[in-house]
Amino acid sequence: MKRKWSLLIIAALISGCAGNRKIGRAPASLKEAFKNDFLIGTALSAGQIGERDAGARVLVPQQFNAITPENVMKCEAIHPQWNRYDYKLADEYVNYGSRRQMFIVGHTLIWHSQLPGFVHRIKSPDSLRLFMQQHIHTIASRYAGRVNSWDVVNEALNEDGTLRRSVFFEKLGPSYIAEAFKLAAEAAPGTLLYYNDYNIEQPAKRRGAIELIRKIQASGARIDGVGIQGHWHLGQVPFRDLEQSIADFSALGIKVAITELDINVLPRPKNMSGAEVSQKFASDPEMNPYPNGLPAALEEQLAKDYEQLFKILVKYKQQISRVTFWGVHDGQSWLNNWPIPGRTNYPLLFDRQGRPKPAYYRVLAVGEK
Numbered sequence: 001m002k003r004k005w006s007l008l009i010i011a012a013l014i015s016g017c018a019g020n021r022k023i024g025r026a027p028a029s030l031k032e033a034f035k036n037d038f039l040i041g042t043a044l045s046a047g048q049i050g051e052r053d054a055g056a057r058v059l060v061p062q063q064f065n066a067i068t069p070e071n072v073m074k075c076e077a078i079h080p081q082w083n084r085y086d087y088k089l090a091d092e093y094v095n096y097g098s099r100r101q102m103f104i105v106g107h108t109l110i111w112h113s114q115l116p117g118f119v120h121r122i123k124s125p126d127s128l129r130l131f132m133q134q135h136i137h138t139i140a141s142r143y144a145g146r147v148n149s150w151d152v153v154n155e156a157l158n159e160d161g162t163l164r165r166s167v168f169f170e171k172l173g174p175s176y177i178a179e180a181f182k183l184a185a186e187a188a189p190g191t192l193l194y195y196n197d198y199n200i201e202q203p204a205k206r207r208g209a210i211e212l213i214r215k216i217q218a219s220g221a222r223i224d225g226v227g228i229q230g231h232w233h234l235g236q237v238p239f240r241d242l243e244q245s246i247a248d249f250s251a252l253g254i255k256v257a258i259t260e261l262d263i264n265v266l267p268r269p270k271n272m273s274g275a276e277v278s279q280k281f282a283s284d285p286e287m288n289p290y291p292n293g294l295p296a297a298l299e300e301q302l303a304k305d306y307e308q309l310f311k312i313l314v315k316y317k318q319q320i321s322r323v324t325f326w327g328v329h330d331g332q333s334w335l336n337n338w339p340i341p342g343r344t345n346y347p348l349l350f351d352r353q354g355r356p357k358p359a360y361y362r363v364l365a366v367g368e369k
């Protein structure tokens, strides 16, 4: 009799485990929790690629299955002079991802920021076109078959949805964007090609992005997806605009990725929105209110924001290819130094010691459902 009962209990436990992922094999990581939904990525700094960040050394392979280079593939780093390319860090980055069988993102081929001086000094449209052709051809073909997805063009739009008057626009006109996609497709036929920008979930900029993507498609160029960067603010994540954007963008027949996710918890200088990296403001202790830790109420708001965000992302998992955080842990985040240098920000799921924050557990719980 006793034996029968214990057998029954064991059987009940086993079936309970099988039916409930929480009791059974609890996912120990973000990548595991969302493995049926989308890839989970992180941006890597040069130090992390070189394995000099002890926290990241553990967290990156444990939590993430996709990586983006925070800076090492940008033009100023990889192509510092007209006739000189510097592949050292970019190769290290790609090797890092290949060794761990991760999804490798290339960021970014054509962007108005972090350009080396020689590009700004180019005078004629023909020379700039030649630069663009050689730059894309050289870099995209070097990593063809290894980089899985390129951010081909980054931040080509203004907030009102018109095209940014970048050095490329000024000299080459609006067609430079479709041309960049064609060049990337030629050089890396098997690589996914994305347009990437911040604030494109906002209505006016979104309309501009839709028009831009339609034009790329109409030109015969291939575009596989659009990256919504996702540099958002505590208590102000634009959930409704995000949902509408996922629906609108995927109606164009392309995938949507969240490519640079972080939630800024610090006050913003007046009249500032977006993520234009050239915006800079002077240091001011009043703008750095939490140098010794985030108050509990804000920690909770951060957890809530992330939880609600991931609920929406899971709802649209068919449309979403990847969700990438802009950094592994708070200590690495660019938001400690942008747009005001020397602040203490808390925008990610892991703290400065690499420990999971309350927001991490809330996101994980969304994935476990």
Ligand code: XIL
Pocket (backbone or CB within 6 Å): 070, 071, 154, 229, 260, 275, 277, 334
């Ligand atoms: C940022 C990096 O995180 C910083 O380290 C660097 O100093 C400036 O650029 N949009 C982008 C990213 O597409 O490449 C930017 O990354 C953040 C905004």
